[in-house]
Amino acid sequence: xxxxxxxxxxxKMEAVCIKNLKPFLDALAEEFELYVPRKTGQxxxxxxxxxxxxxxxxxxxxxxxxxxxxxLFPLRQIAAVMPGPVEPQEVxxxxxxxxKDCDLKSIVALDMVFRExxxxxxxxxxxxxxxxxxxxxxxxxxxxxxCNLFDGQPFSESGFDLNVSKTRDxxxxxxxxxxxxxxxxxHEELFKPASSEMLTERxxxxxxxxxxxxxxxxxYKLDSSIKEIMDNSTDSDxxxxxxxxxxxxxxxxxxxxxxxxxxxxxxxxxxYFEKMQMWDSCMRLDYAKVxxxxxxxxxxxxxxxxxxMHKFAYFLDRYGVNMCVGCGxxxxxxxxxxxxxxxxxxxxxxxxxxxxxxxxx
Numbered sequence: 001x002x003x004x005x006x007x008x009x010x011x012k013m014e015a016v017c018i019k020n021l022k023p024f025l026d027a028l029a030e031e032f033e034l035y036v037p038r039k040t041g042q043x044x045x046x047x048x049x050x051x052x053x054x055x056x057x058x059x060x061x062x063x064x065x066x067x068x069x070x071x072l073f074p075l076r077q078i079a080a081v082m083p084g085p086v087e088p089q090e091v092x093x094x095x096x097x098x099x100k101d102c103d104l105k106s107i108v109a110l111d112m113v114f115r116e117x118x119x120x121x122x123x124x125x126x127x128x129x130x131x132x133x134x135x136x137x138x139x140x141x142x143x144x145x146x147c148n149l150f151d152g153q154p155f156s157e158s159g160f161d162l163n164v165s166k167t168r169d170x171x172x173x174x175x176x177x178x179x180x181x182x183x184x185x186x187h188e189e190l191f192k193p194a195s196s197e198m199l200t201e202r203x204x205x206x207x208x209x210x211x212x213x214x215x216x217x218x219x220y221k222l223d224s225s226i227k228e229i230m231d232n233s234t235d236s237d238x239x240x241x242x243x244x245x246x247x248x249x250x251x252x253x254x255x256x257x258x259x260x261x262x263x264x265x266x267x268x269x270x271x272y273f274e275k276m277q278m279w280d281s282c283m284r285l286d287y288a289k290v291x292x293x294x295x296x297x298x299x300x301x302x303x304x305x306x307x308x309m310h311k312f313a314y315f316l317d318r319y320g321v322n323m324c325v326g327c328g329x330x331x332x333x334x335x336x337x338x339x340x341x342x343x344x345x346x347x348x349x350x351x352x353x354x355x356x357x358x359x360x361x
Contacts (some may be wrong), residue, residue, distance in 0.1 A: 106257030144328025240301030
């Protein structure tokens with residue numbers, strides 16, 4: 001039995017329910033700095049939970065527009081000082097409520113990058129080790145949601161400490177780790193056992209959401225594996241055509257939960273120097289520029305090609321998983337209306353034409 005099997009067994013053993021979320025969230029806030037989704041316009045963002053606030057917290061039907069990497073890989077932080085070493089600041093235990101399966105998969109991808117044995121990032125680890133994850137089922141996928149195209153689904157089976165599912169009369173909560181199990185046992189007076197009817201209703205809800213998702217993404221279904229499509233697209237002009245509307249806003253990489261490029265720059269203080277680490281974007285013109293002034297990716301189409309190759313080829317070759325989790329944030333945020341689903345579909349059609357031409361010969 002592998003770790004995933006053990007984790008799923010724990011989940012099935014510890015299904016409980018609660019009528020209202022507030023007592024549950026209040027208990028979490030006693031132990032952690034708790035962040036919950038708040039609706040702003042049509043989107044959700046994370047905000048610090050205040051137990052003194054009245055009213056029920058809204059259970060988010062869809063992932064937030066903020067990527068979870070903001071909690072683990074800050075936009076800007078001190079990486080080194082001279083003279084003298086710099087140690088990661090102490091991070092207080094914190095919990096994030098309302099993460100979705102695409103968010104959990106993005107954390108897996110970030111762990112692969114920042115927790116590699118050979119390249120362990122102490123700043124990332126300092127945050128990651130103090131994080132308590134409360135995921136939740138999706139029940140109204142958005143137009144940009146496409147996790148099913150990248151081996152995802154609208155509910156989580158692993159990668160969380162606790163998972164919350166909404167039913168008609170209550171919320172079903174399951175443990176997915178020892179930390180989650182310990183929390184439920186510590187606060188067992190808050191919960192009741194989840195009935196078989198609740199679990200059946202939850203299963204039906206998950207199936208219906210999956211059906212909605214499949215229907216929403218039907219036009220973007222691919223005939224070949226993404227790896228095969230990308231490996232056969234190096235000479236495609238699709239990237240140049242699709243990049244014609246790009247305004248180089250870099251929003252696609254900023255909101256992406258798995259993009260992790262950063263640059264380092266020095267800042268002079270009164271009696272020492274700081275080396276700052278800040279998010280970077282491969283869509284930025286000077287991203288690939290070298291010290292002599294040469295730039296192998298001056299053209300936007302070349303940068304777009306590199307971005308997709310990193311997600312669907314290079315990362316897959318190194319770590320065995322796609323770097324895209326299908327959250328759709330880049331589709332929503334991109335000012336140039338660039339849609340990776342449309343690009344992949346176009347590249348897939350080009351591959352089909354190549355294969356037909358080869359057979360015809």
